[in-house]
Amino acid sequence: MGTETQTGKKQWRPLEKMFNEVPARYDMLNRVLTWRLDERWRRTAARKCLEGEPTRILDLCTGTGDLAIRLASQVNGSAKIQALDYSQPMLSVARRKAEKNGLQNIEFINGDASSMPLENEELDVIGIAFAFRNLTYKNPDREKFLHEIYRILKPQGKFVIIESSQPENPLMRSLFRLYLKVFVAGIGGWLSGHRRAYRYLAASARNFYEPGEVRKLLISTGFQNVEYQPFMGGIAGLTVATK
Numbered sequence: 729m730g731t732e733t734q735t736g737k738k739q740w741r742p743l744e745k746m747f748n749e750v751p752a753r754y755d756m757l758n759r760v761l762t763w764r765l766d767e768r769w770r771r772t773a774a775r776k777c778l779e780g781e782p783t784r785i786l787d788l789c790t791g792t793g794d795l796a797i798r799l800a801s802q803v804n805g806s807a808k809i810q811a812l813d814y815s816q817p818m819l820s821v822a823r824r825k826a827e828k829n830g831l832q833n834i835e836f837i838n839g840d841a842s843s844m845p846l847e848n849e850e851l852d853v854i855g856i857a858f859a860f861r862n863l864t865y866k867n868p869d870r871e872k873f874l875h876e877i878y879r880i881l882k883p884q885g886k887f888v889i890i891e892s893s894q895p896e897n898p899l900m901r902s903l904f905r906l907y908l909k910v911f912v913a914g915i916g917g918w919l920s921g922h923r924r925a926y927r928y929l930a931a932s933a934r935n936f937y938e939p940g941e942v943r944k945l946l947i948s949t950g951f952q953n954v955e956y957q958p959f960m961g962g963i964a965g966l967t968v969a970t971k
């Protein structure tokens with residue numbers, strides 16, 4: 729999306745230009761770089777989002793739509809699923825995939841997470857897959873995003889985050905960091921043709937918060953009952969917070 733300045737020049741939001749450039753090989757690289765574990769982790773996140781039969785669910789920063797598509801195919805009944813992203817190229821891929829899967833119950837929204845076109849306390853659940861890091865790690869708009877997420881959730885609403893994390897075990901942590909350097913930044917950058925994007929991915933995952941820091945961030949926004957479940961020794965994890 730971007731915004732026009734007075735001189736007619738496009739002003740990109742943090743990371744926006746980078747995400748506009750990667751959709752063509754984005755899904756393929758996710759599968760290759762995680763040995764398809766990303767699909768399993770998203771499936772677990774979708775199950776968590778659907779607990780308690782919510783009627784209004786948002787896949788925030790949907791990208792190529794994988795979480796929204798899982799939600800739409802796993803949901804029972806007539807829940808409304810929305811999927812928001814500021815990257816039109818990402819959303820085009822997501823729309824095509826939803827159509828191919830015959831799913832008509834997803835509303836795609838081109839918008840920014842810092843000011844979403846949604847009313848106060850509209851949603852039962854917000855899910856976010858592998859984008860919480862983008863919204864919070866060294867992002868100048870971090871507080872705006874967190875308060876916006878809190879604003880649109882109903883009281884008792886759930887915020888479900890699936891994200892890379894930090895293994896507790898020092899050996900596992902070193903292996904994870906080596907993997908990020910060699911496979912994600914090196915091979916990912918080469919296969920994608922977007923070295924800068926995959927260097928950013930590796931560096932942000934390497935330096936991202938500990939689970940306890942994520943918890944503090946959510947509590948300081950107003951969330952309560954923050955629960956964390958590590959996957960694969962903590963290279964990724966599921967965090968669920970309640971408003």
Ligand SMILES: C[S@@+](CC[C@H](N)C(=O)[O-])C[C@H]1O[C@@H](n2cnc3c(N)ncnc32)[C@H](O)[C@@H]1O
Pocket residue numbers: 741743747748758788789790791792793794795812813814815818839840841842856857858859862863
């Ligand atoms: C790493 S991708 C994750 C995509 C998807 N959720 C997945 O599971 O693969 C991050 C996505 O967040 C989107 N994004 C980043 N910052 C955003 C913002 N401020 N508002 C809306 N979307 C944003 C990007 O365009 C990109 O599609």
